[in-house]
Amino acid sequence: MGNSIELTTGQQFEIERFSRAIDATADSEQLRDLAKQLLKAWHSQKAATTWVIKQQLNPSL
Template sequence: MAPIELTMAQTFEVERLKRDIDAQSDPDALRALAKDLLKAWFSERASTIQAIQDQIPS
Protein backbone atom coordinates (compact mmCIF):
# COMPACT_ATOMS: atom_id res chain seq x y z
CA MET A 1 0.00 0.00 0.00
CA ALA A 2 1.40 3.36 -1.05
CA PRO A 3 1.77 6.05 1.62
CA ILE A 4 -0.86 8.78 1.63
CA GLU A 5 0.51 11.98 0.14
CA LEU A 6 -0.37 15.43 1.40
CA THR A 7 -1.92 17.92 -0.97
CA MET A 8 0.07 21.00 -1.90
CA ALA A 9 -2.11 23.10 0.42
CA GLN A 10 -1.56 20.65 3.29
CA THR A 11 2.18 20.67 2.68
CA PHE A 12 2.26 24.48 2.86
CA GLU A 13 0.13 24.45 6.03
CA VAL A 14 2.50 21.93 7.66
CA GLU A 15 5.47 24.13 6.79
CA ARG A 16 3.73 27.24 8.16
CA LEU A 17 2.93 25.46 11.42
CA LYS A 18 6.47 24.10 11.70
CA ARG A 19 7.77 27.67 11.45
CA ASP A 20 5.31 28.76 14.14
CA ILE A 21 6.62 25.98 16.40
CA ASP A 22 10.24 26.91 15.68
CA ALA A 23 9.48 30.52 16.58
CA GLN A 24 7.98 29.57 19.95
CA SER A 25 10.36 30.03 22.88
CA ASP A 26 7.97 29.45 25.79
CA PRO A 27 8.47 25.88 27.11
CA ASP A 28 4.99 25.80 28.64
CA ALA A 29 3.39 26.77 25.33
CA LEU A 30 5.42 24.08 23.53
CA ARG A 31 4.41 21.51 26.14
CA ALA A 32 0.73 22.42 25.72
CA LEU A 33 1.08 22.25 21.94
CA ALA A 34 2.71 18.81 22.17
CA LYS A 35 -0.16 17.56 24.33
CA ASP A 36 -2.74 18.97 21.90
CA LEU A 37 -0.97 17.33 18.96
CA LEU A 38 -0.77 14.00 20.79
CA LYS A 39 -4.49 14.10 21.51
CA ALA A 40 -5.26 15.03 17.88
CA TRP A 41 -3.05 12.22 16.60
CA PHE A 42 -4.77 9.59 18.73
CA SER A 43 -8.20 10.97 17.85
CA GLU A 44 -7.32 10.67 14.17
CA ARG A 45 -6.10 7.10 14.68
CA ALA A 46 -9.33 6.20 16.47
CA SER A 47 -11.40 7.76 13.67
CA THR A 48 -9.43 5.87 11.03
CA ILE A 49 -9.83 2.57 12.86
CA GLN A 50 -13.56 3.19 13.26
CA ALA A 51 -13.93 4.05 9.56
CA ILE A 52 -12.13 0.84 8.58
CA GLN A 53 -14.25 -1.24 10.96
CA ASP A 54 -17.41 0.35 9.55
CA GLN A 55 -16.40 -0.89 6.08
CA ILE A 56 -15.96 -4.50 7.21
CA PRO A 57 -19.23 -6.44 7.04
CA SER A 58 -20.18 -8.17 10.28
Protein backbone atom coordinates in the same frame (compact mmCIF):
# COMPACT_ATOMS: atom_id res chain seq x y z
CA MET B 1 6.28 5.69 -3.79
CA GLY B 2 3.96 2.72 -4.10
CA ASN B 3 1.76 2.47 -1.01
CA SER B 4 2.78 5.72 0.68
CA ILE B 5 0.12 8.28 1.53
CA GLU B 6 0.51 11.54 -0.33
CA LEU B 7 -0.28 14.80 1.45
CA THR B 8 -2.27 17.44 -0.36
CA THR B 9 -0.71 20.81 -1.06
CA GLY B 10 -2.97 22.25 1.63
CA GLN B 11 -1.77 19.71 4.17
CA GLN B 12 1.84 20.40 3.29
CA PHE B 13 1.16 24.12 3.72
CA GLU B 14 -0.38 23.53 7.17
CA ILE B 15 2.61 21.43 8.24
CA GLU B 16 4.98 24.20 7.16
CA ARG B 17 2.87 26.85 8.88
CA PHE B 18 2.79 24.96 12.18
CA SER B 19 6.48 24.05 11.90
CA ARG B 20 7.34 27.73 11.63
CA ALA B 21 5.11 28.55 14.60
CA ILE B 22 6.88 25.89 16.66
CA ASP B 23 10.29 27.19 15.61
CA ALA B 24 9.27 30.72 16.59
CA THR B 25 8.08 29.68 20.07
CA ALA B 26 10.63 30.17 22.83
CA ASP B 27 8.20 29.58 25.71
CA SER B 28 8.59 26.01 26.92
CA GLU B 29 5.08 26.01 28.46
CA GLN B 30 3.57 26.92 25.08
CA LEU B 31 5.58 24.15 23.43
CA ARG B 32 4.38 21.62 26.01
CA ASP B 33 0.76 22.68 25.46
CA LEU B 34 1.19 22.43 21.70
CA ALA B 35 2.78 18.99 22.00
CA LYS B 36 -0.19 17.80 24.09
CA GLN B 37 -2.67 19.20 21.55
CA LEU B 38 -0.84 17.47 18.71
CA LEU B 39 -0.74 14.19 20.63
CA LYS B 40 -4.50 14.36 21.21
CA ALA B 41 -5.12 15.22 17.55
CA TRP B 42 -2.91 12.35 16.38
CA HIS B 43 -4.71 9.81 18.54
CA SER B 44 -8.12 11.20 17.55
CA GLN B 45 -7.16 10.76 13.91
CA LYS B 46 -6.00 7.20 14.57
CA ALA B 47 -9.31 6.41 16.29
CA ALA B 48 -11.30 7.93 13.41
CA THR B 49 -9.30 5.94 10.87
CA THR B 50 -9.88 2.72 12.80
CA TRP B 51 -13.61 3.46 12.99
CA VAL B 52 -13.84 4.09 9.23
CA ILE B 53 -11.98 0.87 8.45
CA LYS B 54 -14.28 -1.11 10.75
CA GLN B 55 -17.34 0.47 9.11
CA GLN B 56 -16.08 -0.51 5.66
CA LEU B 57 -15.30 -4.06 6.74
CA ASN B 58 -18.56 -4.57 8.62
CA PRO B 59 -21.12 -1.89 7.59
CA SER B 60 -23.95 -3.52 9.57
CA LEU B 61 -22.44 -2.36 12.89
